Amino acid sequence: MNRTELGCTIAVGAGLFALYAWFVVAFLTKVDFSLVDGVQVIVFTSMIGRLLAVMIVFGLTRKVPNALLALFAADVVVTIALLGAHLLVPVSSLVILAQTIYSSTATALLVGLPGCLIFFTLFEMARGPRLTRILLSVVLEVGMLSFLSGHLSQAQGLVGFGGFVQWAILAAQGDIVAGSVPQLSGPFSVFPSAAIYCALLVYSRVSPSGRGTPARVVFALPILGALFALGWLSFTAVYLRSLPPTLIIRTAIGAAPLLACLVAIWALKARATFLRPRVVTRADPFPTRPDG
Amino acid sequence: MGDEGHRVRRVGLARGLLHPGQSGAATLTIRGRYYLLATALVVVASAVFDLRLMEELGLSLAAMAVVSTAIFALAAEKRIGVVVDSDHVRVFKGEESHMVVGFELRGGEWTGFQLDSCGFDNARVTRTDALPGNRFRLGFQGTLAGRSEGLRIRLSVTDPLGLFNVEDDVLCDELVLDVLPRSLLGLAVPIAVPTFGLGDQPSGYPGPGQELYGLEQYHSSRDAKDIIWKRAAKSPDEALVRRVRESDMRESVRVGVLRAARREDGGRDWNDVLCEGLASVGRDLLQIGVKLTVVHRTAETLVMDRTSDLNELADVVMACSAEHSSEDVSDLIARSDLIITGLRELEDERIADALSRKHLLLIPEGAVSASLAKRWAVYSGEESILPLLRRVMER
Numbered sequence: 001m002n003r004t005e006l007g008c009t010i011a012v013g014a015g016l017f018a019l020y021a022w023f024v025v026a027f028l029t030k031v032d033f034s035l036v037d038g039v040q041v042i043v044f045t046s047m048i049g050r051l052l053a054v055m056i057v058f059g060l061t062r063k064v065p066n067a068l069l070a071l072f073a074a075d076v077v078v079t080i081a082l083l084g085a086h087l088l089v090p091v092s093s094l095v096i097l098a099q100t101i102y103s104s105t106a107t108a109l110l111v112g113l114p115g116c117l118i119f120f121t122l123f124e125m126a127r128g129p130r131l132t133r134i135l136l137s138v139v140l141e142v143g144m145l146s147f148l149s150g151h152l153s154q155a156q157g158l159v160g161f162g163g164f165v166q167w168a169i170l171a172a173q174g175d176i177v178a179g180s181v182p183q184l185s186g187p188f189s190v191f192p193s194a195a196i197y198c199a200l201l202v203y204s205r206v207s208p209s210g211r212g213t214p215a216r217v218v219f220a221l222p223i224l225g226a227l228f229a230l231g232w233l234s235f236t237a238v239y240l241r242s243l244p245p246t247l248i249i250r251t252a253i254g255a256a257p258l259l260a261c262l263v264a265i266w267a268l269k270a271r272a273t274f275l276r277p278r279v280v281t282r283a284d285p286f287p288t289r290p291d292g
Numbered sequence: 293m294g295d296e297g298h299r300v301r302r303v304g305l306a307r308g309l310l311h312p313g314q315s316g317a318a319t320l321t322i323r324g325r326y327y328l329l330a331t332a333l334v335v336v337a338s339a340v341f342d343l344r345l346m347e348e349l350g351l352s353l354a355a356m357a358v359v360s361t362a363i364f365a366l367a368a369e370k371r372i373g374v375v376v377d378s379d380h381v382r383v384f385k386g387e388e389s390h391m392v393v394g395f396e397l398r399g400g401e402w403t404g405f406q407l408d409s410c411g412f413d414n415a416r417v418t419r420t421d422a423l424p425g426n427r428f429r430l431g432f433q434g435t436l437a438g439r440s441e442g443l444r445i446r447l448s449v450t451d452p453l454g455l456f457n458v459e460d461d462v463l464c465d466e467l468v469l470d471v472l473p474r475s476l477l478g479l480a481v482p483i484a485v486p487t488f489g490l491g492d493q494p495s496g497y498p499g500p501g502q503e504l505y506g507l508e509q510y511h512s513s514r515d516a517k518d519i520i521w522k523r524a525a526k527s528p529d530e531a532l533v534r535r536v537r538e539s540d541m542r543e544s545v546r547v548g549v550l551r552a553a554r555r556e557d558g559g560r561d562w563n564d565v566l567c568e569g570l571a572s573v574g575r576d577l578l579q580i581g582v583k584l585t586v587v588h589r590t591a592e593t594l595v596m597d598r599t600s601d602l603n604e605l606a607d608v609v610m611a612c613s614a615e616h617s618s619e620d621v622s623d624l625i626a627r628s629d630l631i632i633t634g635l636r637e638l639e640d641e642r643i644a645d646a647l648s649r650k651h652l653l654l655i656p657e658g659a660v661s662a663s664l665a666k667r668w669a670v671y672s673g674e675e676s677i678l679p680l681l682r683r684v685m686e687r
Contacts, residue, residue: 131326139343147341194345200349204453221356221452228351229347229348229350229351233344254335258351262328264358264362265358268362
């Protein structure tokens, strides 16, 4: 891991954890804790504790996802067992307990899991440039945290603790398709996003190990790419603002230049297909002696 | 390098020729596949969450890919040169050495070079270290004795982002690598009997007196009157030493190298043993003091190389190792006292008949137990060939 990769990893980590902190703060301030009972506290705190334990015990290994899945499966088994017991002994408290455990588990996962995923993403970045996995996970984490944080901050009143997951799903069903997703605002969200953007832009040009990255590429390519993207988004903001911001329109606006780029890439690639190396005839092959 | 005297002079910086191999088509690398997939997914995911900054990230990645591919397409039109820091390298078998190989391409500072593999026919590349400026330091170790003409290189040129690459096989044929046989290094086993003595004082034998004569170990089939008893008494192992008169000894020996059979894969292993055998014969004959002439055939004509020291012998051994087989062998056989050839050559009845009256050092194709007869010996690389040489030297 060279210094560029390390710097990108640190910047992405700082940005993601800043967004995560913003989300946690919004959760703590907007969720109604007045109706939280003892069972929910126990399940929530134990789940957070179990998540931390998984990260500590398994560390930065590939076993972490399996361990997280096992954690969630354990609570699901307990819930199903309670529901099964209710079939044998029809006591309503069993159903209530099962519902409480399940909803608390889901809420704890929604709150605690992003932290684990960020940790895992940073681990992947440190291991090497696996672009698809890293870029997609970072973008999804940013999207999820921004979405939940934006909704929580703009929510009217308080959100129930047990129904937090259901509330988030309902918000996503309506707002994403309609194009009314709350936008990030304020320095606490813009600066982390900008840091993540810049870090990923530089990180994406990191060549695989063994191939030398030309020094000019470090500066030139990200700047050119950023200028192109800025120009396109400015163009859409000025000339396409009359279009409704639905999911399909947003995707089309983003996909149109992407398709144009892919066509250009393939055309240029075909141009290079027929070219072959030839002989150089020079009087002095090496301008300078290799050994100095 | 075991002996600096055997090293061919370094000629500074030599230019290498680049022979393009099969068509170098640009292909999408694994990294390129992941890059483009990630770009598309980022654009879609950012559209779903309405994340402008992430959408800009996706479009920036796409634009970077376009620029990178454009640079690659433009750079691929230029000429690529392969240069090496020496055009003729000599190492002994088993010895490690290194050389610097560089690539030149106009606009090369924008593209990436990868040396996928490289190798010689008779040496193993032990390490490849990347140097600044699209240059690589190759560490190699001679494995088979003989001359190798050309460095085979498999290189790939990539765009700045490493999305596409063009792979090509090239042969830098101005580079010659001589791997010298270990037999040239010196005496592995000291010769038991001193070779020639000049003006020695034979004891108890009325005869030649001050003259050039040879000595060898006594065998029961020889005349006992030739035994030099005083010399035998001084010998630490009490070996009986016999005088050989000058008139019975050859002053010069012509060693022929005969190859007439076709061998798979160029017969590299066989050629290795041939070099060892020729070097061993030549070294022993030079140490005995015999004038050595190596008779071998090039593609054009029959060559008779006289050698007087190990440096010249090394040149001749390398020259013999690089030659092609020939069916016109009668002249070579007629001019040679000892012929080094392969067992496979004897499968040709015409050649076998011509060789029937010659002393032969036979190189087997594989692992064959060594054997020695009156006129021939099978040599697998380690046997002592002194008994055969004694018979060759006797008229």
